[in-house]
Amino acid sequence: MLENLERLLERGKDGALLRFSIAGEYLKRGDTASAVAHLRKSVTLDPKYSAGWKLLGKAYEAAGQLNDAEQAWREGVGVSEANGDLQAAKEMKVFLKRLEKQRSRD
Numbered sequence: 623m624l625e626n627l628e629r630l631l632e633r634g635k636d637g638a639l640l641r642f643s644i645a646g647e648y649l650k651r652g653d654t655a656s657a658v659a660h661l662r663k664s665v666t667l668d669p670k671y672s673a674g675w676k677l678l679g680k681a682y683e684a685a686g687q688l689n690d691a692e693q694a695w696r697e698g699v700g701v702s703e704a705n706g707d708l709q710a711a712k713e714m715k716v717f718l719k720r721l722e723k724q725r726s727r728d
Contacts, residue, residue: 623647638668645677654685665697672702672710679717692721 624647630640641664648657661678665671675698682691695714702711 624651636667638664638671638674641667642671642674642677645681649677649681649684654681657681658685658687670701670705672698672705672707674698675701676710676714676717679714683717683721688721688725692718695721 624644627640627644627647631644641660645657645660645664648654648660658678658681661674661681664674665678668674675694679691679694679698682688682694695718698714699711699718702708702714
């Protein structure tokens with residue numbers, strides 16, 4: 623799957639959804655650095671892409687970069703609310719609350 627997606631990218635089919643899909647495959651493989659890189663590009667290509675922000679936060683969290691995860695989710699909440707994507711905003715708010723609880727325990 624990942625190889626097929628990367629071939630699309632090599633052929634110039636770049637886009638936010640393609641980058642999102644590639645990142646998801648890297649996350650499944652545990653390659654958080656590659657996932658983060660593709661998700662950063664995804665939200666650069668489409669800054670209003672709620673799902674991109676949500677997964678970017680998850681990738682940062684998986685990489686242990688909690689400050690970056692928090693920043694991505696906060697940005698994502700603002701984007702999602704502005705777009706009327708209330709479900710994505712709600713999910714990211716839950717992630718932020720969990721992160722806050724985790725930090726208070728540490």
